[in-house]
Amino acid sequence: MKKELIRRRFAKSLPTYSKSAIVQEIMADNILNNLPEKEYSDILELGCGCGLLTKKIVDFIRYDTFDTVDMVEECKDYIFKISSDINFISQDLEKFSCDKKYDLIVSNASFQWLENLPEFIKNIKYYLKKDGIFVFTIFGKKNYKEITKVMKTSLKYYSAEELRNMCADYKILNIYDEVKVLNFKTPLDVLHHIKNTGVNALSQTNWTKSDLNRFSEDYNLICGGNITLTYHPVYVILKG
Secondary structure (H helix, E strand, O other): OHHHHHHHHHHHHHHHHHOHHHHHHHHHHHHHHHHHOOEEEEEEEEEEOHHHHHHHHHHHHHHEEEEEEOOOOHHHHHHHHHHHOOEEEEEHHOOOOOOOOOEEEEOOOOHHHHHOHHHHHHHHHHHEEEEEEEEEEEOOOOOOOOHHHOOOOOOOOOOOHHHHHHOOOOEEEEEOOOOOOEOOOOOHHHHHHHHHOOOHHOOOOOOHHHHHHHHHEEEEEEHHOEEEEEEEEEEEEEEE
């Protein structure tokens, strides 16, 4: 996976992300609903993007300090528009390091892009205070199943049970998943949706008209005319 391509594609999608990220917003709301408390001293958000979850935390959670991290430096402007008191760190999540510990670490729909998720989950505990809360969402094995069938490519997705095994160093408060299916008029509308949320970072190929026609034909075939895109959110709530 080429992280520079991912960075460029997500930077380009920042203006359209919030409007198009329908399922990711549901996931962000569920993060808030899963928090055992509504007040924390020090919060760290990993993969903050344009601030979809960040704004909800500012509006509904009491805190003393709030640090955000994203590899896309352009996210800083979006975060500072939410609150100038938020600290933004431009850094690859898998290279993140600091000398601070947090009583709440959160991330929404970002970890599926990591190259070594098991190692990352293990290491992030170092930054969690004793009895601190670590809540993240990620996508499961059914995610984008239509795209996988048509494109024959996919990110590496994990089942809830596999994630449970990765989190053995934590006290697991809850791990659960759900399926959300979005409907579209045409396969090209699916592509626009994906592009507007930055997920076209899976491919660096510039499509020709014949490529688009072939994609539309194949997508219609697997969907039987009912154009859908499946999301498979997984919610993980841990305690240090």
